[in-house]
Amino acid sequence: MHSNTSYHLAGPFRELVTMQALPLKGALKDSALRVIRNGGILWKAGRIEAVDDFETLAVKPGVISMDQPVKGVVLPGFTDMHTHIAFGGSRAADFALRNGGSTYLEIAESGGGIWSTVKATRALTIDALAALTAQRANTLLRQGITTIEVKSGYGLNVAEELKCLRAIDKARRMTKADLVSTCLAAHMLPADFNGSAEAYLELMVNALLPVIKNERLAHRVDAFVERTAFSAEQILPYFKKVKAMGFDITVHADQFTTSGSEVAVAVGAKSADHLEHSTGKEIALLAHSDVAAVALPGASIGLGCPFAPARKLLDAGCSLAIATDWNPGSAPMGNLMLQASVLATFEKLTNAELLAGITCRAAAALGFKDRGVLAPGYCADFVVYDAASYQEIPYHQGSLQPVEVWKNGTRLTFTD
Numbered sequence: 209m210h211s212n213t214s215y216h217l218a219g220p221f222r223e224l225v226t227m228q229a230l231p232l233k234g235a236l237k238d239s240a241l242r243v244i245r246n247g248g249i250l251w252k253a254g255r256i257e258a259v260d261d262f263e264t265l266a267v268k269p270g271v272i273s274m275d276q277p278v279k280g281v282v283l284p285g286f287t288d289m290h291t292h293i294a295f296g297g298s299r300a301a302d303f304a305l306r307n308g309g310s311t312y313l314e315i316a317e318s319g320g321g322i323w324s325t326v327k328a329t330r331a332l333t334i335d336a337l338a339a340l341t342a343q344r345a346n347t348l349l350r351q352g353i354t355t356i357e358v359k360s361g362y363g364l365n366v367a368e369e370l371k372c373l374r375a376i377d378k379a380r381r382m383t384k385a386d387l388v389s390t391c392l393a394a395h396m397l398p399a400d401f402n403g404s405a406e407a408y409l410e411l412m413v414n415a416l417l418p419v420i421k422n423e424r425l426a427h428r429v430d431a432f433v434e435r436t437a438f439s440a441e442q443i444l445p446y447f448k449k450v451k452a453m454g455f456d457i458t459v460h461a462d463q464f465t466t467s468g469s470e471v472a473v474a475v476g477a478k479s480a481d482h483l484e485h486s487t488g489k490e491i492a493l494l495a496h497s498d499v500a501a502v503a504l505p506g507a508s509i510g511l512g513c514p515f516a517p518a519r520k521l522l523d524a525g526c527s528l529a530i531a532t533d534w535n536p537g538s539a540p541m542g543n544l545m546l547q548a549s550v551l552a553t554f555e556k557l558t559n560a561e562l563l564a565g566i567t568c569r570a571a572a573a574l575g576f577k578d579r580g581v582l583a584p585g586y587c588a589d590f591v592v593y594d595a596a597s598y599q600e601i602p603y604h605q606g607s608l609q610p611v612e613v614w615k616n617g618t619r620l621t622f623t624d
Contacts, residue, residue, distance in 0.1 A: 215271045216588075216617055219248025220262035223281045225598045226582040227568045228259075233495075233527045236560035243598065249282070251588040254616035259582045278611050281598045283563065284582050285354030285589030285615065287570035288544055290458075290481050290502055292392075292535035293344040294337060294372050294379070295362050297328025299536045306511065312464075313436065322362075323399050325536050329362035329372065337375035342382035344534065344542065349385045350622055352591030352610040353544055355571065355579060356385050357531075359430060361392030365401070366416045369393045373425040384615045388574055390458065391420055394431035394438055394446065405438055409446040417453055428478070432460040433468035440467040447475040456575065462486040463507070473497045479529065479573045483516040484508060491517065495524040500573035502529045503565070505551040506539035518555040529573045530565035546606025553605075562602055588617035 224247035230240060248262035250271070258265055266273060302320045306312070315321050329337065345356050358379075360372035369391065376389045393412045397405050420426050429450045431443050437460075438446075447457055456478050461468025463482035469490040472480035480494060481502035494501050503516035522528050530551060534542035541547065544566055552562045571580030579587045592612035593601055601608055613620045 215250050215252050215257060215268060217248055217250050217265055217271050217273055218276050218614070219265070220246045220276070220279060221248070221282045221592070222246070222279045222596065223598050224249070224259065224582065225281065225283050225563065226259055227284055227564065228581055228583050230560070230564055230568055232569055232572050234525045235522045236558055236564060238558050238560045241560050241563075247282075249582060249588065249590060251617045254588050256582060256584055256586050256588050258584060278592055278594055280592045280611065281595045281601065282582070282590050282592050283352070283598065283601070284567045284580050285587070285591055285613070286352050286544060286566045287355040287574065287576070287580055288348055288353045288531050288534075288566075289357045289479070289529055289570045289574045290359075290504060290531035290533050291348075291357055292359050292361060292533070293356070293542075294341045294358055294360060294376050295325050295329050295536050296332045296337065296340065297325055297536060299325060299540070302537055303510070303540070312511075316436070322396050322537065326362050326364050326398065330368050334371050334375045334378065337372065338378035338382065341376055341379040345379060345383040345385050345387060346622070347542060348532075348534075348544070349383060349613060349620070350609070351544060352613050354385055354589040354591075354613070354615050355388065355574070355576070357388045357390055357574060359390045359392040360426075361395035361430070364393065364395060364398035366411070369416055370419060370425070373420060377425060384618075384620055388428070389426035390428040390430050391417070391426045391455075392430040392432070394443065396432060396437045405442045409438070409442065413446065413449045417450065417455070421453060421455075427456055428458060429455045430458045430460060433471050434460065434464055436464075440471050443471060444474065447471065451475060462490055466490055469494055469499075472499050478575060481531070482507065483521070484514050486517060486521075488520075491520055491524045491526070494521065495526045500529055500569070501526040502531055502573065503551055504531055504533035504539065505547040506541050507533045509547065509550065510538045510540060515551055515554055518551060518557055522557070522561060527569050527573065528561065528565050529570040530562070531570065543606050545601065549602045549605040552602060559599060559602055563598075588614060590614045
């Protein structure tokens, strides 16, 4: 055993991109990135003690020097702050129908869409759902994504939503990634619910959320504000009750029509996610609030829809995070760097804006103050690429994969 005065050291690295001292809002130039060449990371008990020149750190008393065969480029562990990876079944048929010209509504009316995933997820045992969730989390972890938000939303009744959240909780013990649960019981009005949208939401408030709170299954609540789900008028009373119960709020906003981002600002949500159809009005509202804007380019690719106006959001002063939206319907890819790089290409984002969107700004949007940056006091979560420069990483648009992933100061090993 090592004493509590012992330090672990990794390095030297060609480039260590710290993401330190970056503002959480607004546009970023690449010159704002602090890059340490031949740097090292020093940590103790899973927390970073120092980030500096490797030779400077190597002479610190109590250091246990570690072999680091890959000089490489180091970034903080990534955060994917919007996923739906707790699901059963496949929607490959939906994808084929969309590409053949069918609309989202036509597919839903023919038995596809979210409801088909609900039926497939309900058919799974809690253990099977937990195993699938962990398997997908580990796929993301291999990409360097060390913190992953996971939504329910494919149960859509009290018992099945609890099953989904309990499965996510079980999956935590099956992956080294940190999983952050979000209750998305307000994903859509379930086809088998005999009542109004208002009655369904009231049931969730009275019968579901108290159990979630008591079992500590989630501290976040989401809702899909859209014509095919819940209107702004229906969801506002729900969110007010949710907030009074002590939950954080996030919103599926402006994906096909506007109003969701207005709801997010009105209720003080942590984030407004999607934003593909946000106009100047919505962008200005978000920019003058503390609500993070979250772009989900995987959904735009999967649906063949416009990307969120990331450039306009940043130029207006918003905090922009980028996430996969990994789900079986609109975003089945689950490749964060590919999606972020493609978004950057179309929206003309700097490397600093891209990387901040999947590190420090994404972590902040989830409420974390201890990750997404390589600095003293932060988690020793980092990812190593065999590259000459950090610029190579987005340049290769997801095809350049990490050679090492470290979580809480432990180098992870993966078995296929």
